[in-house]
Amino acid sequence: MRTLARFASALLVALALLSGASAATGSAKASIEGPVESVLSILRDPKYAKGAPALREEQFKKIREIIGGLFDYEEICARAAGKNWAGFTPAQKTAFTDAFTELLSNTYIRKIQSNFHSEKVVFLSEEALPNGRASVRTRVVREGGDVPVDYNLNVKGGNWRIYDIHVEGVSLIQNYRSQFSQILLKESPDQLIERIRKRNKEEPKQ
Amino acid sequence: MPFGRREGRRRLLLSAALGALTVAVAARSAPANPSLEGTEPAGRVAPALPEGSPAAEEPVEPRPAPPGLPAAEAPAAGAEASPEEAEEPEPPAVPDPLRGWNRLMFTVNDRLYFWVLKPVARGYKAVTPAPLRIGLKNFFHNLATPVRFLNNALQGKVRGAGIELGSFMINSTLGLFGLLDWTGSDPELQVPDEDTGQTLGRWGIGPGLYVVWPLFGPSTLRDTVGMVADWNLDPVVYVEPRAAFGINTGRKVNDLSFRLGDYESLKEAAIDPYEAVRDAYLQYRAGQIEK
Numbered sequence: 001m002r003t004l005a006r007f008a009s010a011l012l013v014a015l016a017l018l019s020g021a022s023a024a025t026g027s028a029k030a031s032i033e034g035p036v037e038s039v040l041s042i043l044r045d046p047k048y049a050k051g052a053p054a055l056r057e058e059q060f061k062k063i064r065e066i067i068g069g070l071f072d073y074e075e076i077c078a079r080a081a082g083k084n085w086a087g088f089t090p091a092q093k094t095a096f097t098d099a100f101t102e103l104l105s106n107t108y109i110r111k112i113q114s115n116f117h118s119e120k121v122v123f124l125s126e127e128a129l130p131n132g133r134a135s136v137r138t139r140v141v142r143e144g145g146d147v148p149v150d151y152n153l154n155v156k157g158g159n160w161r162i163y164d165i166h167v168e169g170v171s172l173i174q175n176y177r178s179q180f181s182q183i184l185l186k187e188s189p190d191q192l193i194e195r196i197r198k199r200n201k202e203e204p205k206q
Numbered sequence: 207m208p209f210g211r212r213e214g215r216r217r218l219l220l221s222a223a224l225g226a227l228t229v230a231v232a233a234r235s236a237p238a239n240p241s242l243e244g245t246e247p248a249g250r251v252a253p254a255l256p257e258g259s260p261a262a263e264e265p266v267e268p269r270p271a272p273p274g275l276p277a278a279e280a281p282a283a284g285a286e287a288s289p290e291e292a293e294e295p296e297p298p299a300v301p302d303p304l305r306g307w308n309r310l311m312f313t314v315n316d317r318l319y320f321w322v323l324k325p326v327a328r329g330y331k332a333v334t335p336a337p338l339r340i341g342l343k344n345f346f347h348n349l350a351t352p353v354r355f356l357n358n359a360l361q362g363k364v365r366g367a368g369i370e371l372g373s374f375m376i377n378s379t380l381g382l383f384g385l386l387d388w389t390g391s392d393p394e395l396q397v398p399d400e401d402t403g404q405t406l407g408r409w410g411i412g413p414g415l416y417v418v419w420p421l422f423g424p425s426t427l428r429d430t431v432g433m434v435a436d437w438n439l440d441p442v443v444y445v446e447p448r449a450a451f452g453i454n455t456g457r458k459v460n461d462l463s464f465r466l467g468d469y470e471s472l473k474e475a476a477i478d479p480y481e482a483v484r485d486a487y488l489q490y491r492a493g494q495i496e497k
Binding site for chain 2: 103104107108111115143145168169170171174175176178179180182183192195196199
């Protein structure tokens with residue numbers, strides 16, 4: 001009887017550990033569903049509608065805080081630089097990562113801030129990819145037709161992290177890779193980094 | 207019968223253009239490089255090599271090939287350097303020997319968009335209620351059913367062809383000549399839009415080369431042939447040419463009223479907008495052909 005009880009409790013502990021382990025990763029879909037919903041609710045918040053620049057900035061920072069941790073920047077940069085990445089010095093890699101990360105968060109967050117028209121996001125399905133990666137399919141519902149948006153994720157440090165986004169089947173990272181590889185045909189990595197920095201300094205147009 | 211004569215001339219022109227371009231495409235893609243077909247690029251082979259294989263490490267990449275030479279495809283083979291990319295083979299490169307012309311036309315279209323199309327579409331959107339715009343969009347979409355029906359059929363997509371035909375019959379009658387889209391909201395009845403460029407792609411014809419047309423924007427040789435064929439499958443081509451131009455301009459402005467800001471987003475996030483649009487177009491078309 002005693003042994004049975006001990007066995008049962010051991011089993012319980014094992015089960016708890018198991019579920020704990022899987023909770024660390026959980027489903028890829030669940031890991032972005034929550035953050036996307038919070039971003040949408042911030043975008044919908046009437047407090048920020050047509051707000052003063054200070055409020056806009058506050059909204060921007062809130063969104064960046066939520067989605068900042070969702071991305072695997074290391075992988076994103078390596079993929080965007082493509083086969084040229086190996087030729088970057090460590091200093092260039094850091095500079096490129098900083099500049100490119102800023103480009104991504106600035107342009108895209110500011111764009112959805114100014115272009116948000118009460119779109120909804122429907123989470124469709126999750127699909128396993130090779131090497132423990134996953135793809136989460138969503139649709140952005142908006143006036144005049146839906147836009148399919150798929151997220152590719154991998155596991156980094158026990159958490160799902162986005163490393164690519166496909167909009168209408170177009171990979172964002174592949175899109176940057178083709179731009180960067182064209183530029184790197186004629187220019188050095190430093191010049192490319194300078195171009196990205198210059199872009200970051202430009203005022204967002206409406 | 208001026209109508210008949212004009213029709214005859216148009217058909218002749220079309221078939222001549224089709225013939226010439228198909229030959230050009232076939233000549234370019236078939237012997238030069240089978241990887242243009244996009245199904246089994248050399249990239250798929252790379253991941254099978256031991257990790258970081260020396261071949262892939264090689265920094266020399268004879269990329270800036272002289273215009274039009276098949277060497278422009280070479281990078282597709284070495285592109286799979288990092289093992290993480292194993293699951294997504296890089297799309298085969300589509301040569302861009304007309305880069306000079308294309309960049310110029312890109313600028314022309316860009317100006318046209320910001321100076322003419324966008325202000326017009328904005329003004330139109332401001333004065334036209336959304337239900338009417340959606341109605342018109344549905345109407346034109348319904349009208350272009352022959353393009354999608356025929357190309358579903360030509361690709362052997364029986365279900366797609368059936369859904370297109372059924373939707374056309376329902377929406378043309380119960381949907382008041384297509385103004386209402388009864389089938390569009392049913393997720394079971396969603397099939398990808400097929401066009402002649404996609405059918406040619408399915409049949410194994412490569413994109414040939416990238417080309418930017420004034421007004422019509424990014425395309426490839428194959429998709430240009432497809433576009434001309436699609437025009438002729440669209441009933442609007444059978445009205446008087448000037449009226450057809452007016453109708454198509456209206457259609458374009460109406461469509462644009464739903465997509466204002468999309469081009470701006472792409473352009474502003476890009477470091478090289480020309481290259482960003484080129485890549486987005488080629489990726490988008492490759493994805494459409496696969497579906």
